[in-house]
Amino acid sequence: MAIKIEKKITGYNVVKPEDKVAAPTVTAAAPKEVRHAEVKQAEVIQMHESVERPETLIGSTFKVKSPLFEHALYVTINDIVLNAGTKYEQRRPFEVFINSKNMDHFQWIVALTRILSAVFRKGGDVTFIVEELKAVFDPRGGYFKAGGVYMPSIVAEIGAVIEQHMKNIGLIHDPEMDEATRRLIAEKRAAYEAAGAKKNSDATATSVGAASAATASNHTESSGFPPGATLCAKCNTQALVLMDGCQTCLNCGYSKCG
Template identity: 70%
Template structure:
């Protein structure tokens, strides 16, 4: 294609194959330098390990456990260390844990547990395995229900649930997102249960000769962080919440949508 030159030519030069090779070499060198700089920046990122010294000040959160197994409440404090503060690689990691209570019956095993857990935190790496290990501990005397109707097989299991909530708050554990279809299914089951209860109430009020045996309508009210479920509900083995009710002859969970009939 012809190119029309409308300006006066002041000078020219011929690009030889050698010049092209030099330009390519410069571009390759610049690319290698950029990769090395990036690798160096990554190498300078501080990761959690046991040689990190404890700072004078740590960020902490305290959680309260009120268990029917103890007269006095337990207070669990988890302190975090902030690594690479002020950079794009800033990390918040658990550093130590303390458990305090007026109840001294189990003082020695509580101290041992907190020291071992703190050592695991300071070791670094993936410490989320502690959650599964602690939540799998069962009390031979039986578990209990904490506020919200969630079943706890032991006190250690509730401590594991607290560690899980804390690791979620600092971004080490992420909840699997519930799909829109699953949310719609749960809402549909709750609505069906409420409608069935309302129908029973209308049948009771419309005839004075009918005798109803069993519970009447039990309200299911959805709150911001969860829901309150009927007193007659049983524990769902999938989500460990006391939200399993009998609907159309099938055990159905009003919290996670699990159904025994599929």
């Protein structure tokens, strides 16, 4: 059957019989709510490298003070908001900037921020970056942050900053600690501190002992955990103490005895 074309042809495509069977299209006779749902689904925007940068981004700046650097680092992470105003709205990291008065490491800092920004813009699951950065060790040795958290390198601390930012925007969620574990940690900590207080009260009040107690008190105030606590391999916090013949972490509840 011949069909007369009365309008100008602006484009064409070849449709094979098997294509019609494999992928039927929604016809005009289909219910209105079905066609409306498909249109809404097509409007959802996922993060990918072709998403253009808007004129304005929202973000956060973190101050990183390390004994390895004379001056502090300021890490700024800017986010893009996708599908704003809809139930599909999500906030994703888009770019990273690091600024400091210290210019000794300018080259690798610029390279790191450009690579991180490129990975963010690729889309997909970008949370793997955190573990990759936190696994970088400085051959000169690491350092302890306030609170007794061990940082193996300045790169690892940048990873910790990105992790905290991802937690703030809901991209990473901390595993919930059950009430029984919280109660156990509180009991272990109270028992350890009580035993330490009794030991100190029974000790002879000498000048050396007084100086040692003052040092221990300062350590406790700075780390938030009892003096003599060692590094926990699970949470990297100086909160591992020996109780009842078993190493127990007063921060995350990890125990070598299970």
